[in-house]
Amino acid sequence: MKLTGARNLVAxxxxxxxxxTACSSSDKASSNPGxxxxxxxxxxxxxVFAAASLTESFGVLGxxxxxxxxxxxxxxxxxxxxxxxxKLTNGAKADVFASADQANMDKATKAQVIDGQPVVFATNKxxxxxxxxxxxxxxxxxxxxxxxxxxVVCAPQVPCGAATxxxxxxxxxxxxxASEEQDVKQVLAKVASGDADAGLVYVTDAASAAGKVDxxxxxxxxxxxxxxxxxxxxxxxxxxxxxxxxxxxxxPEGRAELGKVGFGTP
Amino acid sequence: xxxxxAVVALALVVLPVxxxxxxxxxxxxxxxxxxxxxxxxxxxxxxxAALSTVACVLLGVPLAVVLARSRVPGIRFLRSVVLLPLVLxxxxxxxxxxxxxxxxxxxxxxxxxxxxxxxxxxTAAVVIAQTFVAMPFLVVSLExxxxxxxxxxxxxxxxxGARPWTVFRRVTLPLLLPALGSGVVLSFARAxxxxxxxxxxxxxxxxxxxxxxxxxxxxxxxxxxxAVALALLLIVVAVVVIAxxxxxALEGVRS
Numbered sequence: 001m002k003l004t005g006a007r008n009l010v011a012x013x014x015x016x017x018x019x020x021t022a023c024s025s026s027d028k029a030s031s032n033p034g035x036x037x038x039x040x041x042x043x044x045x046x047x048v049f050a051a052a053s054l055t056e057s058f059g060v061l062g063x064x065x066x067x068x069x070x071x072x073x074x075x076x077x078x079x080x081x082x083x084x085x086x087k088l089t090n091g092a093k094a095d096v097f098a099s100a101d102q103a104n105m106d107k108a109t110k111a112q113v114i115d116g117q118p119v120v121f122a123t124n125k126x127x128x129x130x131x132x133x134x135x136x137x138x139x140x141x142x143x144x145x146x147x148x149x150x151x152v153v154c155a156p157q158v159p160c161g162a163a164t165x166x167x168x169x170x171x172x173x174x175x176x177x178a179s180e181e182q183d184v185k186q187v188l189a190k191v192a193s194g195d196a197d198a199g200l201v202y203v204t205d206a207a208s209a210a211g212k213v214d215x216x217x218x219x220x221x222x223x224x225x226x227x228x229x230x231x232x233x234x235x236x237x238x239x240x241x242x243x244x245x246x247x248x249x250x251x252p253e254g255r256a257e258l259g260k261v262g263f264g265t266p
Numbered sequence: 267x268x269x270x271x272a273v274v275a276l277a278l279v280v281l282p283v284x285x286x287x288x289x290x291x292x293x294x295x296x297x298x299x300x301x302x303x304x305x306x307x308x309x310x311x312x313x314x315a316a317l318s319t320v321a322c323v324l325l326g327v328p329l330a331v332v333l334a335r336s337r338v339p340g341i342r343f344l345r346s347v348v349l350l351p352l353v354l355x356x357x358x359x360x361x362x363x364x365x366x367x368x369x370x371x372x373x374x375x376x377x378x379x380x381x382x383x384x385x386x387x388x389t390a391a392v393v394i395a396q397t398f399v400a401m402p403f404l405v406v407s408l409e410x411x412x413x414x415x416x417x418x419x420x421x422x423x424x425x426x427g428a429r430p431w432t433v434f435r436r437v438t439l440p441l442l443l444p445a446l447g448s449g450v451v452l453s454f455a456r457a458x459x460x461x462x463x464x465x466x467x468x469x470x471x472x473x474x475x476x477x478x479x480x481x482x483x484x485x486x487x488x489x490x491x492x493a494v495a496l497a498l499l500l501i502v503v504a505v506v507v508i509a510x511x512x513x514x515a516l517e518g519v520r521s
Contacts, residue, residue, distance in 0.1 A: 179469025
């Protein structure tokens, strides 16, 4: 019993040592970013809480950031923004929080878990996701109100649903949804599976499912632009790295990667 | 000696609920509960859970009897297949149902072609999802009881001239009553709390598919207090149902 315990410990230590050396040796030492003369960057783990819709773009940015900071590992928790705020207010340890809307970031700042003023780094807008080849012939937002069309939207309580409501109000078109989903990926899944004829999703989500759904852009979407603010978490274990990550996301690499998946970059 | 682990076990079940209670604002409870959306979710939950429990009994009792009594080869394999919904994450169960009964699923396409109806996004889909996840609880508790009891009484009844249906009605069923009682309670409770399969397969729309657990999830998005209050309501309903049904189910036949 005791022996195996000790042996396990040795094995674990060896494994950790192996992994860390493997990481640092595979990372190419690169020029210092920003030219701020940062001393040999301290290694460690940067924990980023990011909205689910950032999964693809932040995943790539995390890898790029790691390449620029040898010894640093970026760990992500991609979830709905409100779930992330919930975690932060309950004491979860994180360094960076990127929200998919202002409301949830406001909740976080009000709960005093964010250090300083969050900055908007991306914008997103809605589009209509339809089945491949648009079998129902949906061409405009008003077509969603046609009877015989199964439309799925986000619940008004979540950001994509709030944006949907806003467009409905400004256009006077009232959609009778078959379901109000809890997040935008669920809407997308139901359009992709063919159970819904159309769904309102973000352009970035439609882009990530490009093989499974087609999108129909509509001009009214400009009336409900969603802002993505990012803030450094108060008492972040890696506060310095967190600030660098925030700048990196707003820098040329960040903007390029976010633009690639359809985000607007202010 | 058994007391220590027993107390730990009890604490594991009870303390999280206590945690929930400490976070809830009991003074707001009445105003939250009489909201139309809460009442509608409660009504829908009770109705669908009752319907799926009935479906579990109608389909699950024969299945349990067949599984316990049949000597067909491969029956042991079937026994484990019945347990699948217990192992599957409910969301995967919901996806599986969607791929079967959805508009593009092979059975769903057939139903659409024959009747023009669509299964997902309907209350029927909620009942199907709940039955799917709750059925194993009924089948397992019945099957265990059946196999534990053996078929001695049934064979004796048969030698005394009773026909199979009479044997089932007069011997098998009465022997099964306690297990049936607890199986019914368990599957009702499971159906009442069903969330993942429902939201994946049936969607979420007030009055149609948004049961109480889905309403709790929805509320948690904006107002955690009201989500907690609704969750308490769910707990109260479940405890009342179990308290009413369980002792009778256990003591029913012995008395």
